[in-house]
Amino acid sequence: MTVHPLSGPAPGYDDPYEAAGIRLLTGRRTGLDEHLARHGVLPLPWSGRGGGDERLISAVELSGLTGRGGAAFPTGRKMRAVADGKGFPVVVANGMESEPASRKDATLLDDAPHLVLDGAAVAAAAVGANTVHLCLARPRLLQAERMRRCVDERLRRGLDRINVRIQQLPHHYVSSEESALVRWLNGGDARPAATPPRPFEKGVRGQPTLVANVETLAHLALIARYGPGWFRRVGHPDAPGTALLTVTGAVRRPGVHEVPMGRSLGSVLETAGGATAPLSALLVGGFFGSWLPAGPALSVPFTRADLAQLGAGPGAGVVVALPKDACGLAETARILNHLAANSAQQCGPCRFGLPAVARDFTALAEGRPEKDLWARLRSRIELLPGRGACRHPDGASRLAATALSVFAADAHIHMTGHPCDAFHGSAVLNIPQAHVPGPDEWR
Amino acid sequence: MTISSLLRIDRIACDGHGLCADLLPELITLDEWGYPVIPLSVVPHELERHARRAVAACPVLALRLDSTAHGVRRGG
Numbered sequence: 001m002t003v004h005p006l007s008g009p010a011p012g013y014d015d016p017y018e019a020a021g022i023r024l025l026t027g028r029r030t031g032l033d034e035h036l037a038r039h040g041v042l043p044l045p046w047s048g049r050g051g052g053d054e055r056l057i058s059a060v061e062l063s064g065l066t067g068r069g070g071a072a073f074p075t076g077r078k079m080r081a082v083a084d085g086k087g088f089p090v091v092v093a094n095g096m097e098s099e100p101a102s103r104k105d106a107t108l109l110d111d112a113p114h115l116v117l118d119g120a121a122v123a124a125a126a127v128g129a130n131t132v133h134l135c136l137a138r139p140r141l142l143q144a145e146r147m148r149r150c151v152d153e154r155l156r157r158g159l160d161r162i163n164v165r166i167q168q169l170p171h172h173y174v175s176s177e178e179s180a181l182v183r184w185l186n187g188g189d190a191r192p193a194a195t196p197p198r199p200f201e202k203g204v205r206g207q208p209t210l211v212a213n214v215e216t217l218a219h220l221a222l223i224a225r226y227g228p229g230w231f232r233r234v235g236h237p238d239a240p241g242t243a244l245l246t247v248t249g250a251v252r253r254p255g256v257h258e259v260p261m262g263r264s265l266g267s268v269l270e271t272a273g274g275a276t277a278p279l280s281a282l283l284v285g286g287f288f289g290s291w292l293p294a295g296p297a298l299s300v301p302f303t304r305a306d307l308a309q310l311g312a313g314p315g316a317g318v319v320v321a322l323p324k325d326a327c328g329l330a331e332t333a334r335i336l337n338h339l340a341a342n343s344a345q346q347c348g349p350c351r352f353g354l355p356a357v358a359r360d361f362t363a364l365a366e367g368r369p370e371k372d373l374w375a376r377l378r379s380r381i382e383l384l385p386g387r388g389a390c391r392h393p394d395g396a397s398r399l400a401a402t403a404l405s406v407f408a409a410d411a412h413i414h415m416t417g418h419p420c421d422a423f424h425g426s427a428v429l430n431i432p433q434a435h436v437p438g439p440d441e442w443r
Numbered sequence: 444m445t446i447s448s449l450l451r452i453d454r455i456a457c458d459g460h461g462l463c464a465d466l467l468p469e470l471i472t473l474d475e476w477g478y479p480v481i482p483l484s485v486v487p488h489e490l491e492r493h494a495r496r497a498v499a500a501c502p503v504l505a506l507r508l509d510s511t512a513h514g515v516r517r518g519g
Binding site for chain 1: 453454455456457459474475476477478480
């Protein structure tokens with residue numbers, strides 16, 4: 001590969017962070033001075049006349065960066081679609097992190113706010129936007145206040161030529177979906193919208209809109225400085241770079257860890273200090289994810305393609321280690337009840353199908369096998385996917401289906417009217433109080 | 444290649460009236476709450492007239508017939 005024109009002096013292997021494969025997280029709040037001392041001023045060409053930056057876009061394409069918010073879509077391709085769209089592009093930075101099992105975006109915004117804001121500037125320059133909406137969850141007041149101070153400081157120092165607006169949205173599970181962000185920014189509910197058109201075609205004020213997760217933006221800030229070749233030095237050839245993973249459950253050091261993409265799930269657990277107990281399964285991706293049996297899962301590389309072969313995906317980078325003495329069916333029932341209560345209540349499958357699946361699953365978990373429960377639950381689970389405006393029912397269906405297969409032996413015991421021994425054990429997943437949002441709580 | 448039409452549903456607008464399944468049972472069934480299930484959204488040529496009638500009958504205009512090539516997506 002030829003040296004890309006954007007490649008600047010990059011941190012070498014003598015840099016302790018780089019040597020350890022840590023690029024985003026510093027473990028403490030990095031202020032603007034320290035940030036600039038470490039990375040320098042963002043080398044952004046700026047025409048001031050709008051229009052995208054082909055050089056930046058092709059650098060991002062070469063880097064192989066994929067979105068870290070859940071969909072793992074190639075970021076460069078998304079940028080190109082927005083830059084090629086008709087109108088004045090807009091950038092939306094998604095820092096909502098509505099996935100209850102994830103802490104990575106909050107940790108990143110705490111640790112490296114200026115990497116995220118640099119990335120927002122890179123994204124804006126790449127697609128030719130001059131406004132970035134940084135979307136944050138409304139209850140996280142301190143986070144918004146800190147980010148506002150960072151934005152002001154950059155303005156005072158003349159670092160940014162873009163207009164960054166902090167937006168505080170209602171905090172519901174589906175409110176971070178990209179069409180929900182756009183709908184709210186356009187004055188509507190923070191609920192997913194019917195598509196097409198997708199935001200990249202017609203988003204904020206009808207303009208082509210790039211919605212990118214804040215971690216994706218932080219990677220952009222480094223790609224713009226050090227080039228795509230540097231970015232690819234870490235990770236897997238098909239899934240380059242690092243990723244922020246929230247590893248919880250039965251591990252010694254639960255929390256957010258930066259891990260090179262393509263490491264095995266077992267090695268991901270080792271990064272979090274290793275398992276504290278024999279494991280039965282891993283929940284990969286989050287509440288919107290899949291259960292995998294612990295044994296076979298440990299050797300699987302954490303990439304979209306490898307996880308897809310097992311019917312899973314990286315999602316928002318969540319890995320939960322379930323110990324053998326926990327009941328996966330009970331955990332799943334609690335997640336499903338949370339997902340059912342936190343849908344947008346817009347489409348048939350989420351108004352009726354998902355609550356019915358959650359009720360059936362609860363009956364199974366509690367060992368109350370009503371007549372035909374098993375067959376009914378299976379058919380209701382199969383009818384959820386592809387039938388909503390967003391993928392909320394698809395995610396719930398996948399979670400439920402993988403639970404039935406991974407915890408099949410437990411399910412048979414529960415179906416005889418006796419929950420497994422683990423059912424009475426303590427819950428592993430920390431699930432927030434399910435509160436069904438009222439009609440006026442989406443604005 | 445013949446151009447075939449695709450059934451599309453605005454899932455947010457759909458209220459589960461179920462008229463579409465009455466008029467186009469070959470392609471549309473209903474779940475237990477009356478919401479449409481469309482295993483295959485491609486409309487064969489011989490059913491196109493029925494499909495148009497189903498589209499016209501939807502009281503909330505949630506059903507559409509697209510002849511475009513947005514790609515065959517699983518209709519559910």
